[in-house]
Amino acid sequence: TTTTRQQRTLDGTWEFTTEPPNTDSMPEAFPADADTVPVPCAWNALPEYYDHHGPAWYRRTFSLPESESVRIRFLAVSHEATVYLDGEERVEHSGGYTPFEFVAEDLAAGEHELVVRAENGRSETTIPLPETDWFDYGGITREVVLETVPDVFVEGFDLQYDLGVSESGGGSEEDGGETARIRADVHVANLDDDAERTVAVTVGETTARETVTVPAGGETYGLEFDVPSVERWTLEEPTLHDVHVALEVDGEVVDDRRDRIGFRELAVDGRDILLNGDPVDLRGVNRHEDHPEWGPAQPLRIMREDLARIREAGMNCIRGSHYPNHPRFLDLCDEAGVLVIEEIPYWHFDAEDFAREDLLERGVTTLEEMISRDRHHPSVFAWSLTNECANEQEGVAEATERLAETARDADDSRLVTLASYNEWVDRGEDRCLAHCDFACVNGYYGWYTDERVSADQWTGFLERVKADHEMPVVVSEFGAGAVEGERTWERGKWSETYQTEFFETVLPVLLGDDELAGFTIWQFCDTRTSRDPMGRPKSKNNKGIVGEYRRPKAAYGTVKQLLSGSEPDTDADT
Ligand code: ADA
Structure with a gap:
């Protein structure tokens, strides 16, 4: 992310204790007999802390060779975090899936102490709420990055673009590529007095520069320029362009940040x-970040392997249920040409939850944090606001509209959606989808019903959804639980054989409906559920088409075969 800053991750061994003398403020002294745990890691993935819910404390030190200002960024701490540097509280954050950071000015040379209070207990004011069908893992679950920063530095930048227009009116595919009209908002921080800098933004081979006087505290600068001959990001050719944002003095780069972008356009038209x-x-498929060994703190190898298996099955889309996934996973999707729906963890909120102004404020913040982190990933094509909430209630519709507006204000280049549920979709009572560009609907016919799965249940459901919602429709969840290895002649519930029958019945209906915009199977792998096991064998949500260790279930082969037997009727990726 930078070529100029000294950067290191604070991964490795941290001291750890779940029994501090005082749980609300920083312990005077860290217990001498404190345990150690790895970072990044979820403590509930470790046998000793498998069931620990509540606060826990982390501690480590780091050294600076000379006095410097440093920026310390936490990619994720589950779920609430308070960070202390040398005994002083620096930052608090709520929400286990989005990053946060602070800048410590002019730290002295020598050793410094970092202490983190993490809390995975949930309450009526956390997002998600206490009850979810995924496990409330706690801990420093993603990397912690420490980097030195100069007094004047690039805090961040947002890039937007329009394709096919240029100031001179040129730019077309015949000319050997289109022109991208870029608008870059560069946020520059200044820890000192007014300073002159040249802001330089490079996209691909094209650079725009503006020399400015950055006031103390900082300022945002907007640069507009054209990049000629860009290639679009498509599913088959997912072309990415490097973005480099630098601050220069006398032509020398004194600070910079890097990212990548892909040029593509999204829209809806009818269905x-x-x-x-x-x-x-x-x-596509829904994917939780979960694994028996690591919980949500997944090594690169698992991310790569999951993505490979998903693509091998013939899929082109992932719903990151139900929270922002690790940005590295999105990088892999950018490179592979796989589309992603990203969601905030508004899971099963009822009307009372939506009525809480403090909770809604948190929801807005979480949504803004997700969009700000991921706005440059071309793979992410839709922001999903909620999952199976009380969409038939009026107050819920108003609050959902506020979330939709937040998403559109922050980024009008992507689509907005939410996942509704078959119950209120069936009754024609969903008041929230009206605020979206396309409908996601979750359906559990053939699972949470007494009847075995049948094609009629699904054709009827699709007709009802389409009759009520004049927009593209994606069936965002459908599936059946199967305990790995359970294969029976009678194809009973929880068997791999019933799960296979389920997909053999439902997928042809979905594939055969030309009006349907698509589907995402529930779910990729088996995942740990929350403490209340919801009557699920092994306390897992067993609807994975691969097991918890990614061994294929019979359904994986069935899905792969059904998808390979019918090519998508799209030329979008040619
Ligand atoms: C819901 C929910 C998922 C999962 C699924 C299931 O649709 O959105 O998180 O709980 O049901 O397996 O029942």
Whole structure:
């Protein structure tokens, strides 16, 4: 992310204790007999702390060779975090899936102490709420990055673009590529007095510069310029362009940040989701960040392997249920040409929850944090606001509208959606989808019903959804639980054989409906549920088409075969 700053991750061994003398403020002295745990890691993935819910304390030191200002960024701490540097509280954060940071000015040379209070207990004011069908892992679950910063530095930047227009009116595919009209908002921080800097933004081979006087405290600068001959990001050719934002003095780069971007356009038209102007058939899966060994703190190898298996099955889309995934996973999706729906953990909120102004404020903040972190990933094509909330209630619709406006204000280049549930969709009572560009609907016919799965249940459901919602429709969840290895002649509930029958019945209906914009299967792998096991064998949500260790279930082969037997009717990726 930078070429100029000294940067290191504070991964490795941290001291750890779940029994501090005082749970609300920093312990005077860290217990001498404190345990140690690895970072990043979820403590509930360790046998000793498998069931620990509540606060826990982390401590480590780091050294600076000379006096410097440092920026310390936490990619994720689950779920609430308070960070102390040398005994002084520096930052508090709520929400286990979005990053936060602080800058410590002019730290002295020598050793410094970092202490983190993490809390995975949930309450009526946390997002998610206490009850979810995924486990409330606690801890420093993603990397902690420490970097030195000069007095004047790039705090961040937001890039937006329009394709096909240039100031001279030129730019077309015939000319060998389109022109991208860039608008870069560069946020520059200044820890000292007014300072002159040249802000330089480079996209691909094109650089725009502006020399400015940055006032104390900082300022945001908007640069607009054209990049000629860009290639679009498509599913088949997911072209990425480097972005480099630098501050220069006398032509020398004194600070910088880097990222990547992909150029593509999203829209909806009738029942279609359009990628670069062409309808795209979404064929995807829901993926939780979970693994028996690591919980949500997944090594790169697992991310790569999951993505490979998903693509191998013929899928082009992932719903990051139900929270922002690790940004590295999104990087992999950018590179692979896989589309992603990103969601905030508004899971099963009822009307009372939506009525709480403090909770809604938190929801707005979480949504803004997710968009700010991920706005440059071309793979992310939709922001999802909620999952199976009380969408039939009026107050819920108003609050959902506020979330939708937040998403559109922050980023109008992507689509907005939410996942509704078959119950109120069936009754025609969903008041929230009206605020979206396309509908996601979760359906559990053939699972949470007494009847076995049948094609009729699904054709009827699709007809009802389409009759009520004049927009593209994605079936965002459907599936059946199967305990790995359970194969039975009678195809009973919880068997791999019933799960196979389920997909053999439902997938042809979904694939055969030309009006459907797509689907995402529930779910990729088996995952740990919350403490209340919801009557689920092994306290897992067993609807994975692969097991918790990613061994294929029979359904994986069935899905792969059904998807390979029918090509998507899209030319979006050509
Ligand atoms: C819901 C929910 C998922 C999961 C699923 C299930 O649709 O959105 O998180 O709990 O049901 O397996 O029942």
